[in-house]
Amino acid sequence: xxxxxxxxxxxxxxxxxxxxxxxxxxxxxxxxxxxxxxxxxxxxxxxxxxxxxxxxxxxxxxxxxxxxxxxxxxxxxxxxxxxxxxxxxxxxxxxxxxxxxxxxxxxxxxxxxxxxxxxxxxxxxxxxxxxxxxxxxxxxxxxxxxxxxxxxxxxxxxxxxxxxxxxxxxxxxxxxxxxxxxxxxxxxxxxxxxxxxxxxxxxxxxxxxxxxxxxxxxxxxxxxxxxxxxxxxxxxxxxxxxxxxxxxxxxxxxxxxx
Amino acid sequence: xxxxxxxxxxxxxxxxxxxxxxxxxxxxxxxxxxxxxxxxxxxxxxxxxxxxxxxxxxxxxxxxxxxxxxxxxxxxxxxxxxxxxxxxxxxxxxxxxxxxxxxxxxxxxxxxxxxxxxxxxxxxxxxxxxxxxxxxxxxxxxxxxxxxxxxxxxxxxxxxxxxxxxxxxxxxxxxxxxxxxxxxxxxxxxxxxxxxxxxxxxxxxxxxxxxxxxxxxxxxxxxxxxxxxxxxxxxxxxxxxxxxxxxxxxxxxxxxxxxxxxxxxxxxxxxxxxxxxxxxxxxxxxxxxxxxxxxxxxxxxxxxxxxxxxxxxxxxxxxxxxxxxxxxxxxxxxxxxxxxxxxxxxxxxxxxxxxxxxxxxxxxxxxxxxxxxxxxxxxxxxxxxxxxxxxxxxxxxxxxxxxxxxxxxxxxxxxxxxxxxxxxxxxxxxxxxxxxxxxxxxxxxxxxxxxxxxxxxxxxxxxxxxxxxxxxxxxxxxxxxxxxxxxxxxxxxxxxxxxxxxxxxxxxxxxxxxxxxxxxxxxxxxxx
Numbered sequence: 174x175x176x177x178x179x180x181x182x183x184x185x186x187x188x189x190x191x192x193x194x195x196x197x198x199x200x201x202x203x204x205x206x207x208x209x210x211x212x213x214x215x216x217x218x219x220x221x222x223x224x225x226x227x228x229x230x231x232x233x234x235x236x237x238x239x240x241x242x243x244x245x246x247x248x249x250x251x252x253x254x255x256x257x258x259x260x261x262x263x264x265x266x267x268x269x270x271x272x273x274x275x276x277x278x279x280x281x282x283x284x285x286x287x288x289x290x291x292x293x294x295x296x297x298x299x300x301x302x303x304x305x306x307x308x309x310x311x312x313x314x315x316x317x318x319x320x321x322x323x324x325x326x327x328x329x330x331x332x333x334x335x336x337x338x339x340x341x342x343x344x345x346x347x348x349x350x351x352x353x354x355x356x357x358x359x360x361x362x363x364x365x366x367x368x369x370x371x372x373x374x375x376x377x378x379x380x381x382x383x384x385x386x387x388x389x390x391x392x393x394x395x396x397x398x399x400x401x402x403x404x405x406x407x408x409x410x411x412x413x414x415x416x417x418x419x420x421x422x423x424x425x426x427x428x429x430x431x
Numbered sequence: 432x433x434x435x436x437x438x439x440x441x442x443x444x445x446x447x448x449x450x451x452x453x454x455x456x457x458x459x460x461x462x463x464x465x466x467x468x469x470x471x472x473x474x475x476x477x478x479x480x481x482x483x484x485x486x487x488x489x490x491x492x493x494x495x496x497x498x499x500x501x502x503x504x505x506x507x508x509x510x511x512x513x514x515x516x517x518x519x520x521x522x523x524x525x526x527x528x529x530x531x532x533x534x535x536x537x538x539x540x541x542x543x544x545x546x547x548x549x550x551x552x553x554x555x556x557x558x559x560x561x562x563x564x565x566x567x568x569x570x571x572x573x574x575x576x577x578x579x580x581x582x583x584x585x586x587x588x589x590x591x592x593x594x595x596x597x598x599x600x601x602x603x604x605x606x607x608x609x610x611x612x613x614x615x616x617x618x619x620x621x622x623x624x625x626x627x628x629x630x631x632x633x634x635x636x637x638x639x640x641x642x643x644x645x646x647x648x649x650x651x652x653x654x655x656x657x658x659x660x661x662x663x664x665x666x667x668x669x670x671x672x673x674x675x676x677x678x679x680x681x682x683x684x685x686x687x688x689x690x691x692x693x694x695x696x697x698x699x700x701x702x703x704x705x706x707x708x709x710x711x712x713x714x715x716x717x718x719x720x721x722x723x724x725x726x727x728x729x730x731x732x733x734x735x736x737x738x739x740x741x742x743x744x745x746x747x748x749x750x751x752x753x754x755x756x757x758x759x760x761x762x763x764x765x766x767x768x769x770x771x772x773x774x775x776x777x778x779x780x781x782x783x784x785x786x787x788x789x790x791x792x793x794x795x796x797x798x799x800x801x802x803x804x805x806x807x808x809x810x811x812x813x814x815x816x817x818x819x820x821x822x823x824x825x826x827x828x829x830x831x832x833x834x835x836x837x838x839x840x841x842x843x844x845x846x847x848x849x850x851x852x853x854x855x856x857x858x859x860x861x862x863x864x865x866x867x868x869x870x871x872x873x874x875x876x877x878x879x880x881x882x883x884x885x886x887x888x889x890x891x892x893x894x895x896x897x898x899x900x901x902x903x904x905x906x907x908x909x910x911x912x913x914x915x916x917x918x919x920x921x922x923x924x925x926x927x928x929x930x931x932x933x934x935x936x937x938x939x940x941x942x943x944x945x946x947x948x949x950x951x952x953x954x955x956x957x958x959x
Contacts, residue, residue, distance in 0.1 A: 216839035216855040225837075225857070266547050268849065372906030373884040374922060400861045
């Protein structure tokens with residue numbers, strides 16, 4: 174077939190499996206073999222976007238205890254079967270029994286080791302707003318900057334260990350949508366920031382002061398990209414271990430307004 | 432007598448009659464587009480030159496049509512006698528009035544539950560013969576429609592959609608038959624190419640692309656693996672009327688991406704098959720990627736050329752393959768003449784003197800993951816190349832993208848209608864894939880120029896007698912470059928990813944360039 178777009182989002186559709194047809198929603202008891210088969214299917218169908226271990230990438234992180242769009246197995250089944258309209262999550266070409274196998278496997282991903290939260294989220298909130306300087310680039314609950322990812326639901330997308338890694342070693346986990354770029358115009362002006370958009374003829378960036386800039390590539394003499402470099406500083410030496418724990422506890426408490 | 436003949440001719444034209452002879456002589460009516468790739472030779476070339484290098488900067492949208500259907504809009508329209516016929520996702524067909532862009536009728540396919548298609552419920556176009564249009568559907572039927580009303584004349588099952596057979600390709604009409612290919616090699620189908628009587632829908636012949644025991648080629652499959660051997664035929668081929676031969680590409684063997692249980696070359700997967708158009712008998716074949724474990728479908732459009740080659744007039748077939756190599760073969764004998772790499776690849780160390788690849792053993796899916804170029808979407812894919820014999824260049828969109836190919840299982844079991852593949856594609860960390868429109872000297876495969884695009888494209892190419900080459904990008908840019916130099920001549924941001932082949936037609940003395948972008952069909956013209 175048109176081939177292997179199957180791994181990219183939005184391309185696989187199953188006709189007729191509409192939300193109204195609920196007879197298949199009787200969940201069979203999952204065996205170890207089902208989970209193994211679910212893992213194999215996940216490997217061929219899901220991991221390109223969600224990562225082999227559900228660690229995320231183009232798609233949502235699944236290695237979390239609670240999936241915001243699929244808090245129970247039936248809703249997870251529906252998400253896999255029907256996709257999520259308006260997102261890159263496509264409907265699936267899997268049979269109901271295969272979907273249940275994937276559900277069984279995805280539920281094991283949430284059982285990744287959880288770092289115990291020892292910090293104080295209230296103190297963490299103060300660090301976020303003051304010493305950490307996070308608000309300059311990040312948004313929570315509609316407040317803050319737009320250079321970095323919106324953290325309003327970071328607690329549902331990343332576990333404490335992942336957040337800790339991001340804070341200590343930001344370069345190790347630069348989100349795909351936040352590529353750092355630098356451009357130089359023909360008249361010698363230089364602009365650096367996060368890539369907002371790019372096509373064959375143009376590029377748009379947002380600089381550190383949240384200013385938006387749009388360029389035709391024909392106006393530029395240089396476009397350099399740093400895919401493994403984050404604009405965010407490491408907090409390894411600027412926050413104490415206790416402050417870091419507090420900040421992580423605050424971020425993990427961000428559950429998307431629920 | 433003459434006046435009666437003239438009257439008949441006028442009536443035929445008014446009624447939109449398209450006899451076989453008209454398709455055969457498609458070159459004599461360059462203002463129309465009568466078959467998927469414009470002509471039986473599959474050049475995807477327009478002889479219209481009203482839009483050209485001197486005025487293309489004034490090209491503007493003349494009209495648009497929105498399908499309102501979500502899904503990849505992969506159609507290549509047909510145009511004749513004042514009407515355009517397009518297909519839409521979900522196997523729909525719409526007839527559009529060329530004066531206004533307004534729909535005349537729409538056929539919506541009532542699809543059953545549980546249709547299984549690997550890569551979207553797409554369709555790439557209709558075929559025409561006499562007063563009927565033909566569409567292959569994602570539930571694996573072939574349907575004949577009344578050209579004037581869109582009503583169903585006949586509807587036949589080609590294969591069982593519950594076993595994951597599906598049709599996405601445009602049919603090809605040859606004489607009184609409708610040729611149609613099948614898809615589903617991710618699900619362990621046994622591939623074939625079919626011909627149906629255009630009047631009745633009765634099947635005239637079937638050629639299985641995976642031979643059964645006792646047939647030549649079956650020895651290239653171990654055990655019973657031939658039963659689920661894949662080798663689909665989901666992109667429209669070409670036809671040589673003089674030799675009465677069909678040229679058609681075949682896709683990957685099944686199971687996909689894992690070959691342990693199908694030892695051998697796995698004929699006729701990943702091959703060019705050449706069949707007698709009347710009987711479906713195999714004349715010759717050329718296998719590009721024997722025993723494929725990387726999903727290197729040869730489901731591309733073969734391009735036929737009659738020209739002097741190395742000082743002698745030859746009948747040739749060109750094939751820019753998904754595996755990263757360009758091939759030039761003698762069209763009557765299958766003799767291998769040229770093989771040339773035209774994109775980054777590492778799966779083969781090269782081609783031997785017969786054009787057979789020398790496999791790189793490190794570039795196959797492994798449990799720990801192997802770095803492979805190109806990835807399993809390939810260098811080329813279903814999107815059409817375009818041949819301009821004036822420039823001597825074959826214009827081909829190229830995907831420059833590798834992957835970490837990781838086996839997900841040591842062995843597989845087959846169940847009809849279920850995925851039957853054994854590896855996963857992971858992105859290469861830190862690498863941004865890109866693409867290019869490349870101009871290849873058709874005689875040598877040497878690249879003359881390239882026009883780079885931001886990401887790997889899924890758009891076909893149209894070259895025209897106006898000295899222009901049109902193509903598009905996933906970011907929605909539709910553009911034209913100079914056919915000789917490759918320099919940008921014009922661009923337009925359509926606002927939707929382009930998953931289609933551009934084409935051109937003339938209406939009321941005016942040339943139009945057409946492309947589907949997002950879920951809109953857009954026609955461009957130059958004000959005079």
